Amino acid sequence: MLSKxxxxxxxxxxxxxxxxxxxxxxxxxxDPAELARRYNAEGIDELVILDITATLERxxxxxxxxxxxxxxxxxxxxxxxxxxxDADAAAAVDAGADKVSLNTAALSNPSLITTLAERYGSQAVxxxxxxxxxxxxxxxxxxxxxxxxNRDAVSWAREAEDRxxxxxxxxxxxxxxxxxGFDCKLTAAVSRAVSIPVIASGGAGTLDHFVDVFTxxxxxxxxxxxxxxxxxxxxxxxKTHLRDAGIPVRL
Amino acid sequence: xxxxxxxxxxxxxxxxxxxxxxGADLFTPERPDDLASADAIVVPGVxxxxxxxxxxxxxxxxxxxxxxxxxxLLGICLGMQWLFEGSDEAPELAGLGLLSGxxxxxxxxxxxxxxxxxxSLDMQRENTIVDQVEDHAQVYFTHSFVAPVTGDTxxxxxxxxxxxxxxxxxxxxxxxxxxxxxxxxxxxVLRNFLGMVG
Numbered sequence: 095m096l097s098k099x100x101x102x103x104x105x106x107x108x109x110x111x112x113x114x115x116x117x118x119x120x121x122x123x124x125d126p127a128e129l130a131r132r133y134n135a136e137g138i139d140e141l142v143i144l145d146i147t148a149t150l151e152r153x154x155x156x157x158x159x160x161x162x163x164x165x166x167x168x169x170x171x172x173x174x175x176x177x178x179x180d181a182d183a184a185a186a187v188d189a190g191a192d193k194v195s196l197n198t199a200a201l202s203n204p205s206l207i208t209t210l211a212e213r214y215g216s217q218a219v220x221x222x223x224x225x226x227x228x229x230x231x232x233x234x235x236x237x238x239x240x241x242x243x244n245r246d247a248v249s250w251a252r253e254a255e256d257r258x259x260x261x262x263x264x265x266x267x268x269x270x271x272x273x274x275g276f277d278c279k280l281t282a283a284v285s286r287a288v289s290i291p292v293i294a295s296g297g298a299g300t301l302d303h304f305v306d307v308f309t310x311x312x313x314x315x316x317x318x319x320x321x322x323x324x325x326x327x328x329x330x331x332x333k334t335h336l337r338d339a340g341i342p343v344r345l
Numbered sequence: 346x347x348x349x350x351x352x353x354x355x356x357x358x359x360x361x362x363x364x365x366x367x368g369a370d371l372f373t374p375e376r377p378d379d380l381a382s383a384d385a386i387v388v389p390g391v392x393x394x395x396x397x398x399x400x401x402x403x404x405x406x407x408x409x410x411x412x413x414x415x416x417x418l419l420g421i422c423l424g425m426q427w428l429f430e431g432s433d434e435a436p437e438l439a440g441l442g443l444l445s446g447x448x449x450x451x452x453x454x455x456x457x458x459x460x461x462x463x464x465s466l467d468m469q470r471e472n473t474i475v476d477q478v479e480d481h482a483q484v485y486f487t488h489s490f491v492a493p494v495t496g497d498t499x500x501x502x503x504x505x506x507x508x509x510x511x512x513x514x515x516x517x518x519x520x521x522x523x524x525x526x527x528x529x530x531x532x533x534v535l536r537n538f539l540g541m542v543g
Contacts, residue, residue: 215392217487344463344483
């Protein structure tokens with residue numbers, strides 16, 4: 095049976111892992127390669143490197159980080175943050191990324207999804223959707239959650255799938271960094287609307303939050319950052335908890 | 346030297362890197378003739394079966410020639426599907442035909458397709474490319490089409506229904522999963538292949 099995946103996200107700025115609360119207030123959480131090594135030893139299923147730097151030197155620094163992480167780890171590695179063009183995607187892939195995650199660029203230039211899916215295969219194209227509830231509507235936001243995307247998350251996820259996305263990385267802006275639990279309502283709405291896997295992100299605080307998102311939220315994978323970075327729980331501990339709750343995991 | 350066939354079906358960096366971690370340097374043949382010096386052949390690949398169109402009659406002849414000289418061949422993901430007679434994904438194209446059967450799309454009746462993530466290998470027989478891999482070990486998959494379970498099947502995986510996740514017939518082996526992305530289990534499979542090369 096297909097396991098539910100646990101994915102660790104490394105938010106990287108200037109070569110260091112940081113994690114914000116609601117996308118702001120960053121603090122250093124460590125060296126990416128060192129953290130990646132620790133997660134791999136603990137049994138993480140996949141890694142996401144999210145580049146949150148915005149300098150001209152960004153791409154080269156990011157490639158160095160990807161190379162350092164990819165050199166010794168043989169599990170899937172996705173890279174996102176600031177990937178806007180073919181060249182950005184190619185630089186990430188050449189450095190060792192298995193998947194690239196598109197966010198703002200996918201919404202402003204949806205044909206980029208298709209271009210990259212044709213070049214690298216759909217399995218290499220993740221479309222990241224940041225959403226928050228506005229009345230009863232899950233509204234898409236771009237530019238690190240600062241700008242309304244004027245789209246509904248469910249219809250955008252469907253369109254992304256049609257255009258060739260292989261997976262959706264769905265982040266709840268309302269829950270990100272709050273440790274109040276994943277947004278199961280949002281996740282289930284998107285997961286039921288598409289046939290590609292949906293990775294839930296934002297809000298992980300307890301082990302039971304993961305149980306909830308895999309059951310009520312219909313998530314195929316769950317992503318977290320700070321819950322692992324500060325060693326509040328180990329990946330193995332989380333997976334044991336999930337297995338005991340009847341959720342298939344790789345242990 | 347082991348040849349890694351590049352037919353532009355996905356990125357070969359991770360396959361090359363995983364073999365390098367085991368001390369094996371792979372070369373990418375530019376022309377079919379380059380295979381004359383190959384001790385073994387790896388056909389990787391992800392994506393659409395139509396991509397195998399790039400491997401025309403000359404490539405097929407060169408690869409079959411080496412296989413006929415008992416050089417080990419490993420197909421990974423799409424490369425494994427190519428070992429069969431063909432695939433419903435691109436019915437107009439023939440596969441290598443080293444294994445009998447046709448690849449088909451997994452039905453999406455009660456599971457999500459594509460099949461993405463870690464799933465288990467249920468071993469069917471011993472002394473194969475998956476030696477020293479525990480029964481039910483989990484490996485990383487990403488695909489929508491699958492190969493049928495036949496006498497050449499070494500391991501079966503289920504996603505809605507069972508399919509062949511590892512196949513082997515003599516020195517021709519194939520894995521539907523990505524050994525280069527399956528942690529230590531995947532590296533063991535590549536190590537076993539290097540053992541076949543000798």
